[in-house]
Amino acid sequence: MSAISYAGVSFGYPDGPLALDDVNLEVPAGEILLVIGSSGSGKSTLLRAANGLVPHSTGGRFGGDVVAFGRSTRTHRPRELADVVGFVHQDPEAQFVVDRVEADVAFVLENLGLPEAAMRRRVEEVLDALGIAHLRDRNPATLSGGERQRCAIAGALAAAPDALVLDEPTSQLDPQGAEDVFAAVGRLNADLGTTVLLAEHRLERAAPLADRAVTLSGGRITTAPGPTGAVLADYPGAPSVTRLGRVLGWDPPPLTVRAGRTFAAAMDRHPEPSADAPDPATRGEVMLRAQGIGVALDRRPVLHEIDVEIHRGEVVALLGRNGAGKSTLLRILGGLLASDAGRIDPRPTTAYVPQDPNTLLFASTVRAEVTETLRLLGRHDDGAVNRWLEALGLEDLADHHPRSLSGGQRQRVAIAAVAVGGAELLLLDEPTRGMDAASRHALERAIAQHAREGGAVVLATHDVELAARCATRAIVLGDGEMVASGPAASVLAGSLFAPQVLRVLPPFLTVEAVAAAMERT
Amino acid sequence: MAWLAWAIAGAATVQLAPSPVYVALIIGIAWLIVEVHAPDGPYRRAFPALLAVGVVFALIRVVISALTAHAGIDVLMTLPEVTVPRLLGGFTLGGTVEAGVVLQSLSEGFAIVGMMAVFGAFNAIASHYELVQSSPRAFHELGVITTVALAFVPSTIESVSAVREADRARTGGQSIKRGRILRSIVPVLERGMERAVALSESMDARGFGFAGSTRGDLAAGWCGLGALLALAAAFVALVGRARPAAIGLSVAGIALLVAATAFASGRTRDRKRYRHRRMAGIDWAMVACALTAPLLVGLLGFGGEDSLVWHTTPLHWPTFEPLVALALIPLLVPLTRLPSAARRTDIEMPEPELLPTAAPVAGS
Incomplete structure (x- = not known):
């Protein structure tokens, strides 16, 4: 039996082009279906249509029919589907109604008018199912991202819906938070048979979980639903272990590091790493030297005795778990925060891009947003504007409104808007959050180009794949102290931070390096 | 209470x-x-x-x-x-x-x-x-909306400071006063709007307003509004040290309207509450x-x-x-x-060991 079925669904937002174009899709009961596609491909719209948020809360032109468990969204509003379809949004902060976790979980039950005894039982079960019983009296605002998102899932799940719709549930989370959320989703599916419709950009964890996948592009289904491995084989944003499998001709393409290792062990000859690795001794001149940096926020020590040197032409990845002090160090290097101890000398011109690009964007077009920075600095340089728009692949979007763009595109606009000022040192805070493959490639290109032209870049990131692909050096922070520092390859190797390719086929860090080695042999 | x-x-x-x-x-x-x-x-x-x-x-x-x-x-x-x-x-x-x-x-x-x-x-x-x-019951929807609005105050304050920092970041740490109000207000308002839309979707998807309102609810709602106004009048009279007659009149008004509210909402079906204390x-x-x-x-x-x-x-x-x-x-x-049972203080407790299988959630 199919849980949710889309029959010839077309949809256009008010005054917009078609976001969905004749979509036919069946989601069988009990399945985890992964919806993949680049930003703006219609993933969110497809998911929102499952419980009628599209078109009931968006307006617009809607054609075709979506039927969830025998109820058509044409005749049922989202609130009338609350007992069969649970919906979880990508922003964990924006979905709490009540300031206590337990009461928030019960919110849907009160709305549906369940008897009090049934409510009590249901809430307890859901708190246990998601492992958040110890958080029941907390205010959601005080929780970590992963905890918050699990609470949000509990809020959607309390009504015991037969299907759960998750719109990029981990795009705002750190790896640990993402891990927790996916573990919970997998358990729900396995234990309760909940049907899951999941959209995600970061596929390393989502792909092994899914039964089937479907790709979407321009509002149309481009690859019909099929086994996840087969669908991902041709997808540019596939996890790096899958792309590695593609390069080495492994079949079926592995989705997990474990599957990849099995293939690697069966290889008769491993590719040879190239000998001409860049020598760290030939680094450029010192651009920034920070010594003995220490700072306390709210009387809590955040950084302690940090020494950092940044050389020209370097890309430094700053790794560490949430709360380890990455953002704080970045803000100190950027001169936005004064440190309590230590000194920075020399200090180059810096540009800091905040984690949330939305704090920056206010102009009416992308080009105006980038030009604005130069205007504020009292300069006029169309050449620089064009150069940065091009470097980040934003030429085609130059006349769009920044707010109409996807998260990854907005992040690129924010980087261009800050970098255009001509700073030598770029400081990027978690730049790949919510980015699709195209945005990531554009970002990596821009980072490499800036370093090549004599600048330097520091990235605070959870994204080890990004670090593996563009960093020359890596620094690991733990509890406000420097835990490791050195060439990216040696810091990443053997740590829990290792990227997938390194775990499958050491000492290679990236698929590109493996492909180059294969060509040489 | x-x-x-x-x-x-x-x-x-x-x-x-x-x-x-x-x-x-x-x-x-x-x-x-x-x-x-x-x-x-x-x-x-x-x-x-x-x-x-x-x-x-x-x-x-x-x-x-x-x-x-x-x-x-x-x-x-x-x-x-x-x-x-x-x-x-x-x-x-x-x-x-x-x-x-x-x-x-x-x-x-x-x-x-x-x-x-x-x-x-x-x-x-x-x-x-x-x-x-x-x-x-009559105030329930209004009350939920008010609590949600209250919750927006701290997040907006947070948003303002983030936006101001982003504005300084843009010019490499120096702050430029000219036009800063506009540069700050637009992102704060737009973030607030986006968050509000997401929240309304989340509330809708979780069945808010599922039951709909009856005529009794509406009557109770109007009486309740009247009672609130009378309460405000009484407060003004008290603070302004008005004549006892005026205070008495507004107190009587409150009593009357509260009674009417209770009567009107008493006739509608009872609202189910979770762990109603x-x-x-x-x-x-x-x-x-x-x-x-x-x-x-x-x-x-x-x-x-x-x-x-x-x-x-x-x-x-x-x-x-x-x-x-x-x-x-x-x-x-x-x-x-x-501290009351419903408001136990936030104590960090270790993550409980999860059982491999959760109890089946009853169908609705």
């Missing part, structure tokens, strides 16, 4: 004993209770802010009355004076500034700070959502204790106790009567209680 009774008792005591000595005691009690009972969160941090708002109000009041009220004794200084045309009231602005008037309005202003302290303590301790849950014996005990404070103070007032109100002409220090201070002790009773 017990906290509501405490807050009412505290406010009433401030009204009955507005002498600065006793108000200071009550502010101290409110502060102590916040320190002991309030869960950490934005509302607890709002307590000092509310006190500050009270101080500002009080100072404004002092300035206005110093400029407008004149009796002609204990003159501190003389300012040039302007007499407002008769049409606008015909009172005199400026002129003599008198110590008695200033002190009198200072003490009245201090009573306002006392009221704010009691209100702030209530705000910091009581769960707004629980309060909504206890309200009549009923008043336990200990809660009633707390209510009773808290209410004895204004009662005792009121009795002392009838008994001719004249230290309750401080009259500043002729000038003298406010007097202190230990008996009144004793009468305030019942307001401290909540301190002896453990």
Whole structure:
């Protein structure tokens, strides 16, 4: 039996082009279906249509029919589907109604008018199912991202819906938070048979979980639903272990590091790493030297005795778990925060891009947003504007409104808007959050180009794949102290931070390096 | 609800004993209770802010009355004076500034700070959502919307500081004043809008408004609105020290409308509430204790106790009567209680071991 079925669904937002174009899709009961596609491909719209948020809360032109468990969204509003379809949004902060976790979980039950005894039982079960019983009296605002998102899932799940719709549930989370959320989703599916419709950009964890996948592009289904491995084989944003499998001709393409290792062990000859690795001794001149940096926020020590040197032409990845002090160090290097101890000398011109690009964007077009920075600095340089728009692949979007763009595109606009000022040192805070493959490639290109032209870049990131692909050096922070520092390859190797390719086929860090080695042999 | 009774008792005591000595005691009690009972969160941090708002109000009041009220004794200084045309009231602005008037309005202003302290303590301790849950069915939707709106205040403040930092980041750490308001306001508003849209979707997807409203609900809603207005009128009458007749009239109005609300919502089906906290014996005990404070103070007032109100002409220090201070002790009773079960303090507990299989969730 199919849980949710889309029959010839077309949809256009008010005054917009078609976001969905004749979509036919069946989601069988009990399945985890992964919806993949680049930003703006219609993933969110497809998911929102499952419980009628599209078109009931968006307006617009809607054609075709979506039927969830025998109820058509044409005749049922989202609130009338609350007992069969649970919906979880990508922003964990924006979905709490009540300031206590337990009461928030019960919110849907009160709305549906369940008897009090049934409510009590249901809430307890859901708190246990998601492992958040110890958080029941907390205010959601005080929780970590992963905890918050699990609470949000509990809020959607309390009504015991037969299907759960998750719109990029981990795009705002750190790896640990993402891990927790996916573990919970997998358990729900396995234990309760909940049907899951999941959209995600970061596929390393989502792909092994899914039964089937479907790709979407321009509002149309481009690859019909099929086994996840087969669908991902041709997808540019596939996890790096899958792309590695593609390069080495492994079949079926592995989705997990474990599957990849099995293939690697069966290889008769491993590719040879190239000998001409860049020598760290030939680094450029010192651009920034920070010594003995220490700072306390709210009387809590955040950084302690940090020494950092940044050389020209370097890309430094700053790794560490949430709360380890990455953002704080970045803000100190950027001169936005004064440190309590230590000194920075020399200090180059810096540009800091905040984690949330939305704090920056206010102009009416992308080009105006980038030009604005130069205007504020009292300069006029169309050449620089064009150069940065091009470097980040934003030429085609130059006349769009920044707010109409996807998260990854907005992040690129924010980087261009800050970098255009001509700073030598770029400081990027978690730049790949919510980015699709195209945005990531554009970002990596821009980072490499800036370093090549004599600048330097520091990235605070959870994204080890990004670090593996563009960093020359890596620094690991733990509890406000420097835990490791050195060439990216040696810091990443053997740590829990290792990227997938390194775990499958050491000492290679990236698929590109493996492909180059294969060509040489 | 017990906290509501405490807050009412505290406010009433401030009204009955507005002498600065006793108000200071009550502010101290409110502060102590916040320190002991309030869960950490934005509302607890709002307590000092509310006190500050009270101080500002009080100072404004002092300035206005110093400029407008004149009796002609204990003159501190003389300012040039302007007499407002008769049409606008015909009172005199400026002129003599008198110590008695200033002190009198200072003490009245201090009573306002006392009221704010009691209100702030209530705000910091009581769960707004629980309060909504206890309200009549007719107010439920309105109440939920209000609590959600309240929750937006801290996130907006956070948003403002993030946006200001981003603005400095843009120009490499230097801040440029020109046009900064626009650069800050647009992102804050747009973030707020996006968040509000996401929240409304989440509420819709979770069945908010599923039951729909009946005619009884609507009637109850209108009566409730009327009762709120009457309450506001009564408050204005109280603070403005209007004639007893006006106060009596608005109190009667409140009673009538609340009864009508209860009647109208009583006829609609009962709203299901999760873990609806009923008043336990200990809660009633707390209510009773808290209410004895204004009662005792009121009795002392009838008994001719004249230290309750401080009259500043002729000038003298406010007097202190230990008996009144004793009468305030019942307001401290909540301190002896453990934090209520529904508001246990946030204690970090280790993550529980998860069982491999969760209990099946019953179908609806």
